[in-house]
Amino acid sequence: MSTEANEAPRSRGKAPAGERVADWADGRLGIYSLAKANMRKVFPDHWSFMLGEVCLYSFLIIILTGVYLTLFFHPSMNEVEYHGSYVPLQGQLMSEAFNSTLHISFDVRGGLLIRQIHHWAALIFLAGMFVHMMRVFFTGAFRKPREVNWLFGFLLFVLGMFTGFTGYSLPDDLLSGTGVRFTEGAILSMPIVGTYISFFLFGGQFPGHDFVARFYSIHILLLPGIMLGLVVAHLILVFYHKHTQFAGPGKKETNVVGMPLLPVYMAKAGGFFFLVFGVIAVIAAITQINPIWAMGPYRPDQVSTGAQPDWYMGFAEGLVRYMPGWEVNFWGHTLVLGVFIPLVLFGVVLMAIAVYPFIESWVTGDKREHHILDRPRNAPTRTAFGVAWVTVYMIGLVGGGNDLWATHFHLSINQVTWFVRIFFFAGPVIAFIATKRICLGLQRRDKEKVLHGRETGIIKRLPHGEFIEVHEPLSQEQLHTLTAHHQYEPAEIGPTVDENGVERKVKPTERLRVKLSNAYYGKDNQIPKPTVDEYKEITSGHGHH
Amino acid sequence: MSSQDIPEENLPAAQDHPHGSVSVADEETPFADPGMPPHEHRAQDIDERAAKRSERAVALLFTISMLATLGFIASYVTIPHDKSIFVFPIGHISALNFALGLTLGVALFCIGAGAVHWARTLMSDVEMVAERHPIAADPATRAQVFEDFHQGAAESGIGRRKLIRNTMFGALALVPLSGVMLLRDLGPLPHSSLRHTLWAKGKLLVNVNTNEPLRPEDVAVGSLTFAKPEGLEETDEDFQNEIAKAALMIVRLLPEDIKDKQELAWSHEGIVAFSKICTHVGCPISLYEQQTHHVLCPCHQSTFDLSDGARVIFGPAGHALPQLRIGVNDEGYLEALGDFAEPVGPAFWERG
Secondary structure (H helix, E strand, C coil), rough: CHHHHHHCCCCCCCCCCHHHHHHHHHHHCCHHHHHHHHCEECCCCCCHHHHHHHHHHHHHHHHHHHHHCCCCCCCCCCEEECCCCHHHHHHEEEEEHHHHHHHHHHCCCCCCHHHHHHHHHHHHHHHHHHHHHHHHHHCCCCCCCHHHHHHHHHHHHHHHHHHHHHCCCCCHHHHHHHHHHHHHHHHHHCCCCCHHHHHHHHHHCCCCCCCCHHHHHHHHHHHHHHHHHHHHHHHHHHHHCCCCECCCCHHHHHHEEEHHHHHHHHHHHHHHHHHHHHHHHHHHHHHHCCCCHHEECCCCCCCCCCCCHHHHHEEEEEEHHHHHCEEEEEECEEEHHHHHHHHHHHHHHHHHHHHHHHHHHHHCCCCCCCCCCHHHHHHHHHHHHHHHHHHHHHHHHHHHHHHHHHHHCCCCHHHHHHHHHHHHHHHHHHHHHHHHHHHHHHHHHHHHHHCEEEEEEEEEECCCCCCCEEEECCCCHHHHHHHHCCCCCCCCCCCCCCCCCCCCCCEEEHHHHHHHHHHHHHCCCCCCCCCCHHHHHHHHHCCCC | CHHHHHHHHCCCHCCCCCCCCCCCCCCCCCCCCCCCCCCCCHHHHHHHHHHHHHHHHHHHHHHHHHHHHHHHHHHHHHHCCCCCCEECCCCCECCCCCCCCHHHHHHHHHHHHHHHHHHHCCCCCCCCEECCCCCCCHHHHHHHHHHHHHHHHHHHCCCCCCCHHHHHHHHHHHHHHHHHHHHHHHHCCCCHHCCCCCCCCCCEEECCCCCCCCCCHHHHHEEEEEEEEECCCCCCCCCCHHHHHHHHHEEEECHHHHHHHHHHHEECCCEEECCEEEECCCEEECCEECCCEEECCCCCEEEEEEECCCHHHHHHCCCCCCCCEEEEEECCEEEECCCCCCCCCCCCCCCC
């Protein structure tokens, strides 16, 4: 405010200090051209655009608190005797990693709080990325020109999972050690190379003396380093592409409507960082997470019941739990399909969502840029695929907690497992069909609304006794919003005979594309949106319904 | 807010656009974009007193934040780190953690709430429109880039001097091999280490909890006992590695209940010893159902029937638990009669 008020001519004195600093920086960094392009950059507003911000801020919180934790944590597996202030473990043998985690939790003031903020923020980071990814998926925000940014985001999600896993394994407690053992077992199942990878990762036999130190450098340096780079690239691309927006009056593919970065977005987004941090701090104050002292130090011959990974690994855990124990022995070798297939499926399911944008753009053959978001209902097949994918993921989560489902709901563990085995296949099919039906129903309702107006809920009785329901015509804003989406025509196989009468071979890929295109946009797979003629015909005779 | 306080031009009647403006659809082009809707003023835009109230609210939030930070410092200094308090409905929790977390949370949250409230009520809420520009370059730029590239490539001669190009590719392809080589010493080769455990002929079965060698009479019907090989101590350098393979569970069955012939032959008076390490992915099995003689791995629920060679009856494990052949030595202690006949723990490629 004060700089604006001081816009007196400069001739009499020096420029204000702020301006002089800015001039100094511009002369060396060229900040003015950057600021000119971005200071009043327009960001559209929608609650769902906040999800990505939750991820960004929780990532920053994780880095801040993580640096603090490194000041006290000792990534060593040397065995020491415990002499800290937690009485029940006095005199116990434990690794230095576990010992220093106890020290952070009980003897460093605020250490427990930072540990809990770090862990809670990690859970929220992963959950935020999952939901943000689904928002981008269901609104079609991954379409050109944003496919690369979709992949960056996907990589962040996958790397986030592994960073989380290596992180919660560091305290070397009984629960996380069990998770590491599970990982080692899964690695052993890999044909030919499994034992070698396991021995190289653990520096010999499990558990060895190395994995905490190795996981530590992976957790605090390697993975977060890559992720930080990807986050920066992700944000640069968001700036460069400009944010997507939903259809509405005044909103076009060629513009972006919203609030300027300075001041509104800066205040809202900057404030939101503090909101996220504040909420996580309160959660960490009142909700205990990963009480390693209750589990005790890791020993490979001990375990507790109800062992669960952090939620984002639950899907992988589920795959391993409900897979039948197939093992094939031949020529002195063992193919451990019961563990290896889940390991492969884990990658396949994740890749399915990662490559989807490329499949859809191949089916549509659309090379245009898309900046107006789809409403999920207007892309029924995509939405149905997305819900089917989420269903597979959720079934995996249920399977990963099959023991908890059994104990909490008094079910048989065998029945829960069989339910999951069947619904791993049936669930996505049911979800796909149901979602597509719902989308088409919603499209029909939109069409009805456009043509006949909004139901007012008022019943009018006409003089001759007939009852009619009064519909209120939509405003032009609403009509535009409901009809702004583009509908594709299903692709057709081109002429099989060229102009000279020579038969042309139709490639199988072309046939597949046409088939898929019809499944996406053919008759009954989308409801044709109302045309102006239909609208005029209905509205011309007022009073008729 | 009474209407006489509001300037005349801001009263609804004097405004150009009625609130919640509903435009009637154009007859000819009803679906066309009507353009940006008119801006609607907030109370703070037209009523300075409302704006003042917002200003005070924002300042109050920032003030609460300052006080909370002071509270954080005070808590850090005054509350002992081992004091626990009862907070309903959470239960007994660390007083310091609770106080630090709440004050920090409030201090942060109020800064955020203040900033957002400021943005929403006092900063301009007039939407702006900016044009987008195609991401792809225009044809002239594209042509220029290709021209530059071809010129650069031609000047380097990489296309013409194939010998240089090919040897360079060769060198670049080989040089990462050094990095791969350096990873070799991450660990020793497996050899047959996964096939052997510490168990050997004559090694006594030592109770893990009491650290005493077990006699047959120590093992009651229906109990589950965990054992380790004699001589393996918790303080040993390689205790974790060895116990990860050698951990043993011992139960006593009635000899007539044992269905598997080999199991009976390798038992002693109905006492059987099986590897405690699950053949699925290596969790220690620890849940024993004494009526059915089933054991369940708590990690992934693989279930084994100890009365029938520990075969898998449910869950993801692929093969039975290895059994340790046991007997009794001259002094009446349980002893192993050799190592496990097959590798313990999860299956692997070389297991066969």
